[in-house]
Amino acid sequence: MSRQQKDKALADLIRTSRRAGNTTAWTQGSSGNTSVKTDDGKHIFIKASGTALRNMSIKKGWRRLRLDKVLSIINDSRLTNLSAVKRERETANRLLNACDDNFAGDIKPSIEAPLHALLGKCVIHLHPTAIGTYVSAKNGKNEIAKLFKNENCPTLWIPHASSGLTLAKKVEGLISNYRRRLRISPSVLFLAKHGLFVSAKTPDEAIRLTQDVINRCKNNLPARVVLCRRPAEKDVKAAKSAIAGAISTLSGYRPNVSFFYNRDVAEFIGRKNAGKLLAKGPLSAAEIVYAGGAPIWISSLDEIVAGLKPILKKGNGLPAAYVVKNLGLFIAADRKNASAIAEVISGSLFVRSKATQFGGVLALTRREQEFIKRCYLPQKQGE
Numbered sequence: 609m610s611r612q613q614k615d616k617a618l619a620d621l622i623r624t625s626r627r628a629g630n631t632t633a634w635t636q637g638s639s640g641n642t643s644v645k646t647d648d649g650k651h652i653f654i655k656a657s658g659t660a661l662r663n664m665s666i667k668k669g670w671r672r673l674r675l676d677k678v679l680s681i682i683n684d685s686r687l688t689n690l691s692a693v694k695r696e697r698e699t700a701n702r703l704l705n706a707c708d709d710n711f712a713g714d715i716k717p718s719i720e721a722p723l724h725a726l727l728g729k730c731v732i733h734l735h736p737t738a739i740g741t742y743v744s745a746k747n748g749k750n751e752i753a754k755l756f757k758n759e760n761c762p763t764l765w766i767p768h769a770s771s772g773l774t775l776a777k778k779v780e781g782l783i784s785n786y787r788r789r790l791r792i793s794p795s796v797l798f799l800a801k802h803g804l805f806v807s808a809k810t811p812d813e814a815i816r817l818t819q820d821v822i823n824r825c826k827n828n829l830p831a832r833v834v835l836c837r838r839p840a841e842k843d844v845k846a847a848k849s850a851i852a853g854a855i856s857t858l859s860g861y862r863p864n865v866s867f868f869y870n871r872d873v874a875e876f877i878g879r880k881n882a883g884k885l886l887a888k889g890p891l892s893a894a895e896i897v898y899a900g901g902a903p904i905w906i907s908s909l910d911e912i913v914a915g916l917k918p919i920l921k922k923g924n925g926l927p928a929a930y931v932v933k934n935l936g937l938f939i940a941a942d943r944k945n946a947s948a949i950a951e952v953i954s955g956s957l958f959v960r961s962k963a964t965q966f967g968g969v970l971a972l973t974r975r976e977q978e979f980i981k982r983c984y985l986p987q988k989q990g991e
Contacts, residue, residue: 617644621670622664623811628815632737634734639735640803641720641733642654643655652725656716671707672707682777696984719772725776728809730808730811734818736822739825740892743803745967746966746970753765763794766797771893794807801891844936848938850912851912851940863940873936873954876931876960877932877934883907886902886960888960890971893972897980897985898952899952902971928949929953937950937954939953
């Protein structure tokens with residue numbers, strides 16, 4: 609691979625990543641990933657795990673991998689016989705070993721690199737709030753089919769599968785069937801309970817297609833409901849104190865509590881069924897990884913402790929996000945992490961509000977939640 613090829617692929621990756629990551633309507637926190645393959649098809653540049661797309665630069669936020677080594681992971685049948693935790697750890701280790709660049713340490717490439725390897729030259733994977741409304745709705749698949757029924761290159765719906773190798777192998781099979789039927793490769797994939805994948809020959813084409821798909825889905829959504837007014841500062845202060853105090857009473861630790869208020873939050877807190885929508889549980893892996901689960905609905909500040917006790921009794925840690933009726937979103941976390949958590953939760957509130965129009969919210973099952981916790985969250989000593 610020539611130096612010119614490497615420089616071009618990396619430049620394309622950085623430009624694509626910054627464009628895709630510059631709005632929380634497209635992706636939140638450090639979620640989402642992008643990739644660009646070199647012209648000779650031997651290497652793939654992909655976003656590094658834990659990096660926000662908008663922050664990628666020539667010096668950080670990406671890894672370069674040998675494409676043949678990435679594909680060999682998918683084709684290794686021995687990995688499927690391992691337990692979920694061992695399989696994902698082995699996949700992550702082999703992806704790290706497939707890296708062919710000058711970065712020191714264990715900066716991990718995206719765990720979804722095998723899936724990217726199956727698609728075209730330029731790939732964008734995002735969690736747009738408009739797309740989330742469909743992939744996290746009970747009738748979302750049918751709605752997508754109606755929206756894109758006249759496409760020359762039909763979209764491909766991917767039923768939910770655990771992230772990592774399991775997802776890549778499922779997508780591999782569905783893409784093979786797609787190619788046999790239509791004799792072309794899919795360029796737009798909707799992943800249930802996950803997000804959007806777009807594949808194209810050039811970065812500009814990938815961005816343009818991503819924008820078109822998101823706009824079409826967004827324009828089909830119901831109009832916003834009446835928004836709640838921003839609360840008085842004294843009420844926000846009282847809620848912060850009540851939440852911090854309740855967590856301190858139950859855990860012995862008094863966290864920093866930050867307040868967030870935007871259009872998505874304002875629409876959600878005024879809903880009569882807000883509590884029921886949150887009770888469905890987390891909609892995505894991001895809610896679990898960032899916030900420890902779905903946000904807690906608080907209808908009365910006087911009942912916070914009583915409401916949190918059952919969560920602790922189940923052996924779960926307290927979530928970081930709290931939605932207070934008629935007030936807004938509160939995040940109990942370090943200030944450096946609070947904004948990223950709020951981005952993820954605000955997106956979730958938007959999805960919950962709109963998914964009601966498409967058959968209702970489709971949340972992660974208990975089994976799906978446990979997989980995410982076991983494989984992608986730090987484990988306690990001995991686990």
